[in-house]
Amino acid sequence: MSPLSSVSSRPSRPWSRIACTAGLAMVLGLSGAFGPFVSVAHAATAETTAELDRLTEQVAQAQTTHSDAIARAIELNDQIAQQADEILHLEQDVMPVYRERAAEAASRLYKMHETSGNIISLLFSASSFSDFITQMKYLNAIQDDNASVLADLEEASAELNAKLAELTQAKDDALSEEQKAAEALDQVSAAQAALEERAASEDAAEAEAARKAADEAAAIQAQMQQQYEQTSAATESADDVISQQPEQDPAQDATESETPQESEPAPETPQDSSSDSESGWMTGVASHYGTGDGLMGSLTASGEPVTETSMCIAMLDVPLGTKVEIRYGGKTVVACVNDRGPYAHGRVIDMQPAVARALDFISVGVGTVEYRIL
Structure with a gap:
């Protein structure tokens, strides 16, 4: 892909x-x-x-x-x-x-x-x-x-x-x-x-x-730092408003058609995930950003830039700074939530470059992962 x-x-x-x-x-x-x-x-x-x-x-x-x-x-x-x-x-x-x-x-x-x-x-x-x-x-x-x-x-x-x-x-x-x-x-x-x-x-x-x-x-x-913090707060608020009106990603339709049936999100929920109440593990569709999309170096919702070594992810409804453990293909990493997203319908996690590389997820693009909130 x-x-x-x-x-x-x-x-x-x-x-x-x-x-x-x-x-x-x-x-x-x-x-x-x-x-x-x-x-x-x-x-x-x-x-x-x-x-x-x-x-x-x-x-x-x-x-x-x-x-x-x-x-x-x-x-x-x-x-x-x-x-x-x-x-x-x-x-x-x-x-x-x-x-x-x-x-x-x-x-x-x-x-x-x-x-x-x-x-x-x-x-x-x-x-x-x-x-x-x-x-x-x-x-x-x-x-x-x-x-x-x-x-x-x-x-x-x-x-x-x-x-x-x-x-x-x-x-x-x-x-x-x-x-x-x-x-x-x-x-x-x-x-x-x-x-x-x-x-x-x-x-x-x-x-x-x-x-x-x-x-x-x-x-x-x-003074500029204070203004920046105020701007970041306003940006985060704007992101929350946008998250309530998700848009269908045109590329998602083609992606979902190529994804195995068992990894497709349920159509009735915007974020398809299932959970294991005993272990706290959940499954959901993930993607990654910051590689080949022009977002490298852009500021996240927490004010930190996206870098090649960013071990962070974007999630919509998890507080910033929360640690999340992610499993994919037999590999496990712990990432920190420092941004808001993904805004594509049905996705739960948007990984930054270092997280995607650690899970060998760069070539996958979009796929189902397991995760739990720490």
Whole structure:
């Protein structure tokens, strides 16, 4: 039998569609109401964040400048110390030696003049004129050499002192730059701290606005849920009215003609069922829905959707939430009544997909089952 033959004549539920439409309209209204406020909060935060990023970059640059100035001052200080050491070495170790040599040479020259008398005596004491010239050149060379060395040492000392003064001035300039860099770093750091405090305040304000929006949305959702429950109650009432005026399912005639005689419902009752008073078991005609009929996902009378795993059934006169045990083909399942139906003449139970599959009833479509109310 084709699965299409199991489709029940289920009335549409205009109240459910109205409730869904109203809910969608309210949600869209909420989006329009809360959207601008949230956008403004994000815009303000973005502006603050951009300014904070700019100040953070300035802080990094100021830190680099300050570090470079400190490094330059340290380097110049090392050079000054080295230069001072060179000057000290020249003045304490080198120059005294050459001064002593010059003094000794002068002393020897003086003694030679005393012993020799004068240049004439030196001339007469020389073995030859050539020897005299040699002695004179020797004396002059000693004097010139000592004088030259002393002059070079004096010049080197002057250069070292000039270099020391230059390095000292450079160090003072570097310390001044370091001070300026430190002041600039303090300024941008203070501005950064103030902006971070402002950003934190804006974040707190945005979070508070989001919380209020969520509270308002929750309140509206609760109101919509209440309206939905009222709509469901109205829908159930409408279903009860429709159930009092059942319509003959055109597919039922063909189905009943193919069903064995012993499973056909009695014509005089709209719901053919027989009961065993001792065990509570009854028999009746059942069908299924939610597979291939476009009703998958539709809302039941209890507000639950029809799903592939729905272990529920529809019955007309059994309270919602009642447990019903069903037997068919040697298999037994327990299902819950959460919907109203079937509205086809002579049927007692309309199974949802999971119940029909558990009883291997999908391919049957319409057939007689045993059931009892638990």
